[in-house]
Amino acid sequence: MSQDLRQLWSNLGLNLELHDELMANTSRLHERTHLSQHSRPARMDYFDHALHASHGERCAEIVDYRKKGGKSTGTFCIYVPDEIALAADVLPIPLCGGSGWSVDYADKMFPRDICPLVRSTFGMAFSGT
């Protein structure tokens, strides 16, 4: 499974080494924060798994969907009417970035004194992650 994912990422043109760093950073933060809680509902496991799957299985699902001719649109902010996109058979994919790891890679195009969310997203694009 993980070899399949690495192949998927490679086919998407990701920088595998940097992507591994991003993933490791996400896992580390998740362990320090959410997983350090003492009395979590057991069913939070779905959401923990989904966090890791966001770059893995979910990515594979979307690639598969696109291969079958499915359309998608990247979105920023919660104003975009999901109902209309879905009714037109277009998958809305929120792109708001939350990872601090990728922020500095946005220096390629953006000044430092702007929204970290935007810098995070574009930093992922520019770092190939």
Next chain:
Amino acid sequence: MEVPQKKNPLDKELWLKEIYTFKENVEALSGTKVTVERLKESIKLVNKKRRVMQQINEFRRLENPPISGLDTLLIAQISLNQDINKFIAGCEALIGELQERADKGISAYDNDGPRIMMAGTPSPMGNAKVHYVVESSGMQIVADESCTGLRYFRDLVDETPEDLDGMIAAIADRYFKIDCPCFSPNKERIDNILATVKEYSVQGVVQNILQYCHGFNIEAKAIENVLNEINMPSLKIVTDYSDEDIEQLRVRTESFAEVMAAEAPAAV
């Protein structure tokens, strides 16, 4: 999409036109027309997603809630990424467990509060810094009015219209209720905050603002003034995604927790 900056009739007209333009764009992209049947289904589905998020949130009204602020934040973050049907199923399973935990009085916390509402900018997937610092300082985040909180799922689309234009107007109305400070004036945000602090028995508010988000940062003063009028302690944090200021933030949040414990605030 061109989001207006006011909520006057002229702006509402612009917003409705933007929704129609968006509709045309996605139809052109997929080759699938938005029909009455398809739109009815998608409105129901997205409303269902909002409803399950609301249901999870309701458990946080309880004393010593069965789910933490950190975890409800994660749920909101995942809601933006996962397949909608899988996400709804994941939430429904969790709701069952939360009911059991609530019935048994199982708290997500190893402390008794104070009860905090987060107000401000969203924390997309990958960023839980401020929520983590607040909760690990011995406080319970029982409400969050940000875009990765109530602002995302508070309002439903009205399901009564049966015609296409009626449904589209209902959608435009729902999204126009969003109380982001990019709208000015933004009185509904103040009304929403005051209602939420009451409904969730909030004892203190942390304004969590992403650096360079001038809308939220400027509006923070108005929010602080309103909170002062009701003797609600508040703390404003402006930060970025980096780890560098975590310990400084912790000093502030721990002091905030101590101040609230010392003042033994009255319920709102």
